Amino acid sequence: MKYITEYRDAKLVHGVLEEIRRTVTRPWTLMEICGGQTHAIVRHGIDQLLPREVELVHGPGCPVCVTPLELIDKALAIASRPDVIFTSYGDMLRVPGSGRDLFSIRANGGDVRVVYSPLDAVKIAQQNPDKQVVFFAIGFETTAPANAMSVVQAKALGVKNFSILVSHVCVPPAMHAILSSSVNRVQGFLAAGHVNAVMGYWEYPPLAEKYHVPIVVTGFEPLDIAQGILVAVQMLEQGRVGVENAYARAVTRDGNLPAQQVIDQVFELCDRKWRGIGTIPLSGWRLRPAYAEFDAESRFDVSNIETNESPLCIAGQILQGLKKPHDCSAFGTLCTPEHPLGATMVSSEGACAAYYKYGRHMILEN
Amino acid sequence: MCLGVPGKIVEIHQANGLKMGKVDFGGVMREACLAYVPDAQVGDYTVIHVGFAISRLSEQEAQASLETLREMVNLEEEIEPEKIFGKSPPRQQVETGD
Numbered sequence: 001m002k003y004i005t006e007y008r009d010a011k012l013v014h015g016v017l018e019e020i021r022r023t024v025t026r027p028w029t030l031m032e033i034c035g036g037q038t039h040a041i042v043r044h045g046i047d048q049l050l051p052r053e054v055e056l057v058h059g060p061g062c063p064v065c066v067t068p069l070e071l072i073d074k075a076l077a078i079a080s081r082p083d084v085i086f087t088s089y090g091d092m093l094r095v096p097g098s099g100r101d102l103f104s105i106r107a108n109g110g111d112v113r114v115v116y117s118p119l120d121a122v123k124i125a126q127q128n129p130d131k132q133v134v135f136f137a138i139g140f141e142t143t144a145p146a147n148a149m150s151v152v153q154a155k156a157l158g159v160k161n162f163s164i165l166v167s168h169v170c171v172p173p174a175m176h177a178i179l180s181s182s183v184n185r186v187q188g189f190l191a192a193g194h195v196n197a198v199m200g201y202w203e204y205p206p207l208a209e210k211y212h213v214p215i216v217v218t219g220f221e222p223l224d225i226a227q228g229i230l231v232a233v234q235m236l237e238q239g240r241v242g243v244e245n246a247y248a249r250a251v252t253r254d255g256n257l258p259a260q261q262v263i264d265q266v267f268e269l270c271d272r273k274w275r276g277i278g279t280i281p282l283s284g285w286r287l288r289p290a291y292a293e294f295d296a297e298s299r300f301d302v303s304n305i306e307t308n309e310s311p312l313c314i315a316g317q318i319l320q321g322l323k324k325p326h327d328c329s330a331f332g333t334l335c336t337p338e339h340p341l342g343a344t345m346v347s348s349e350g351a352c353a354a355y356y357k358y359g360r361h362m363i364l365e366n
Numbered sequence: 367m368c369l370g371v372p373g374k375i376v377e378i379h380q381a382n383g384l385k386m387g388k389v390d391f392g393g394v395m396r397e398a399c400l401a402y403v404p405d406a407q408v409g410d411y412t413v414i415h416v417g418f419a420i421s422r423l424s425e426q427e428a429q430a431s432l433e434t435l436r437e438m439v440n441l442e443e444e445i446e447p448e449k450i451f452g453k454s455p456p457r458q459q460v461e462t463g464d
């Protein structure tokens with residue numbers, strides 16, 4: 001309640017919420033896919049302002065959260081090498097691997113650098129020909145166009161001391177995995193608007209048909225989210241399945257075609273492990289053979305790595321919408337942003353971090 | 367990383383065969399790759415994800431998004447993530463205009 005009153009469009013948001021209240025007659029469970037949306041929902045208390053019938057569960061759309069532990073441990077092993085400059089998005093620095101993180105590698109003398117754009121990593125490689133420069137290429141469809149372009153550039157410029165450690169994940173296979181699970185509770189999706197800005201939403205109609213769910217392309221501002229929820233609830237109440245676009249100002253059905261072209265030129269589909277969730281078939285991207293020379297995993301021998309996840313962490317269930325952060329016994333006590341046990345407490349897009357940041361650990365659920 | 371920050375294109379040039387541009391994020395200037403918005407022009411607003419323009423938007427929408435982002439995240443960290451290591455970032459050329 002506290003935050004929504006501060007928001008400039010509070011009236012508009014309340015109007016949409018009122019419309020949701022008028023529309024709803026039965027309980028519905030919706031999942032917002034994107035961690036940015038989760039953050040906005042908790043920040044503005046939208047979940048608490050919704051009528052009792054509408055429950056939001058939080059989805060897997062946090063790239064930092066789902067990057068598998070093995071890969072983070074590989075990153076840490078590579079970053080520790082004296083001949084390596086390891087470059088990464090800032091979000092990955094504090095993600096705990098089995099015992100340490102990139103920050104501590106840097107504190108112990110490792111050359112770990114945060115870059116704004118993957119092209120900066122290519123530039124660093126050009127400037128440091130005697131070093132191996134590795135870029136940690138993680139993310140969903142939103143970072144893929146940038147990460148793909150980094151190897152296209154490296155190849156075009158003949159930069160041989162550059163490679164990427166790839167852990168790309170794709171949204172539609174994750175939706176498929178969630179919906180086909182025997183314990184699934186999700187009855188409708190708010191799709192991640194920025195993913196759709198890149199990919200469009202032409203992949204969604206078969207998914208909606210197969211599982212009889214509405215999928216609503218949704219933005220990340222409070223009003224966008226409220227509108228996405230309203231459209232989803234209307235569709236559910238009317239028994240309509242299919243795909244609607246509630247974020248038309250940024251998203252078209254086809255998405256960004258030049259970006260999709262470069263992604264397709266560089267990456268091919270592969271099975272991918274998601275942290276806490278497990279392997280989802282054909283849910284990730286890896287480098288195509290034509291770009292295999294830029295694969296850090298084959299350039300550095302980091303195959304025998306033993307991982308060690310905190311036994312308390314239930315992030316995997318949270319990311320599938322089965323549990324919420326306060327269902328975790330460590331939430332806010334043993335696990336805090338300063339001492340995270342799991343990745344969902346680190347990233348600003350993680351549900352545990354959002355709940356903690358906005359004081360949900362101090363509120364008793366009723 | 368996934369949110370994307372709106373900015374205004376103030377200059378366009380080519381670098382290593384790529385369409386690049388200088389983008390104004392409400393006062394902070396950075397270089398961004400414009401290869402994915404081939405018809406974008408100087409003065410256009412676009413959403414930048416990790417240094418790449420992905421989609422275009424109107425000035426009004428850009429201002430509104432910037433405001434929301436400012437409330438949600440530490441915008442400086444999104445635009446200049448290298449500063450996470452304090453005042454002495456590792457030696458690298460990430461400034462605009464080089």
Ligand code: SF4
Nearest residue numbers: 313314328335342352
């Ligand atoms: S609170 Fe911490 S330990 Fe619990 S699920 Fe979240 S990240 Fe894992």
